[in-house]
Amino acid sequence: MAVVGATGAVGREILKVLEARDFPLSELRLYASPRSAGARLPFRGEEIPVEPLPEGPLPVDLVLASAGGALSKALAPLWVQGGALVIDNSSAFRYEPWVPLVIPEVNREKIFAHQGIIANPNCTTAILAMALWPLHRAFRARRVVVATYQAASGAGAKGMEELLSETHRFLHGETPRAEVFAHPLPFNVVPHIDAFQENGYTREEMKVVWETHKIFGDDSIKISATAVRVPTLRAHAEAASVEFAEPVTPEAAREVLRGAPGVELVDEPEKRRYPMPLTASGKWDVEVGRIRKSLAFENGLDLFVVGDQLLKGAALNAVQIAEEWLKGP
């Protein structure tokens, strides 16, 4: 196996997840851009050297890539030609009809229809889908309105570094700067993630629509999203209002979510227990709570979902796809 983009925020999490889940592999090659050359990353008690990424096939049968869309677009076809299965974390191939877009808990079967590349979903989509899919199966979602509270890690390690360093500057009376984000993030929220589209939505907001439709295999669900960057480090939160075709109660929804794989029901408000970045960070499961009957929809629920952007939103889901591929159909 190779991890491409091994020194990035997602790459490092992939190594930790592979180790923690005892992923079966004979050899692990790590690749990154030449400026990371010489680095060594710890894995299973060893220090593995990081190699500069060649512009051609890799000597492995499986590539987990997390090095940006442009790089994946250029090199993934060469890795496939070299005989590897590529699990790609970028958005480069997600909307290609021939590329499966997979959350194993939702559409595991698509893994086995791959033609060399399997796409890992956008983090916001993956985290929301973990709560939405079991509810959709039980009560048929018709309409989803979601507002997000997205962490700095969505912009990689440099996003987290900018949030920390500029918060430090702010506390020392200096004006925070913005190089990674569109505006300074400390003590601010920024309703702008990825590029604006012609319809006024950002690409990040449209990813939730496009990818949920593709992963669920159902584009009849109407979805509207507002994606907002907030000054948190690595867990995305999402406030969702969902209208269902079938009658639904909060208790019935809780029952469904209690049995849903990859979901932790955290819904005891009287004990101050509800999903939060503070508790969901570093966790594999996605926290779901604040479940209540919607006051806007007849058959509706409001809920709050928080998941680690680097784990279920990226590294964990990619490793899970690889695990299921190894298990076979």
Added chain:
Amino acid sequence: MAVVGATGAVGREILKVLEARDFPLSELRLYASPRSAGARLPFRGEEIPVEPLPEGPLPVDLVLASAGGALSKALAPLWVQGGALVIDNSSAFRYEPWVPLVIPEVNREKIFAHQGIIANPNCTTAILAMALWPLHRAFRARRVVVATYQAASGAGAKGMEELLSETHRFLHGETPRAEVFAHPLPFNVVPHIDAFQENGYTREEMKVVWETHKIFGDDSIKISATAVRVPTLRAHAEAASVEFAEPVTPEAAREVLRGAPGVELVDEPEKRRYPMPLTASGKWDVEVGRIRKSLAFENGLDLFVVGDQLLKGAALNAVQIAEEWLKGP
């Protein structure tokens, strides 16, 4: 005129707003709890002493109170008996049928039906209403789904202090504490503001429903809210999805909002201009932007609203009520 709770976060803003708007007054008395006794606050070039609040009538014809619900509940009736008009910033009287709940831009006429007390709305409600009311008048809102990004100032000066001091601790490797908030706020978001109600919503979330209905004089609008505390200092942001009875376009909505008093249309995403706490803090107007056709509703809009919690959300609106009362019906 008297300002009760003069040393609090809202009280201090009231003084600044009175000064900046050249509010006509012959005398200004400042009251606070005994522990603030001896303090002096600057106003129009003088230093005004802060008096301990007596448990009886005040020698003024107008009281702007911002010292919490319990205190207002106990003392406002005595101030009214003493001949004063009370403009109360707490939630103590907001839901009394005989008490007008006023945003001057929306229901100015209610001011003159007062029976001694006029209530100032909840901050989240007031900020949302500034955008929603002109749109409601033009296109008739039927359904509103709102998720909030609420600043620490909603918990007063001590809320802002806790956010700053605990952020400092976090950056120095210590574990942030929570005394004001339900959980540590630095680099976190907390979906819990005010007490949980039987229906699973918080009181803060229900205030948006109850108060919007009362201020608009229309309880047919279905409203569902998720109120979330985020690590910002003094401006609340809100992501709203609104379904209207009449056909609506983003351009028609922008035209309406351009002419709406107290609203600043900030909607040039291609120039990275949209509402943010960074730009709305300290501003009287409420910023509205990110206006786009909802993908969830047939006749719907998504929008993003940000307003200064201490100004339009509290001090400014209270002073505006007093100004309109002076002007007369």
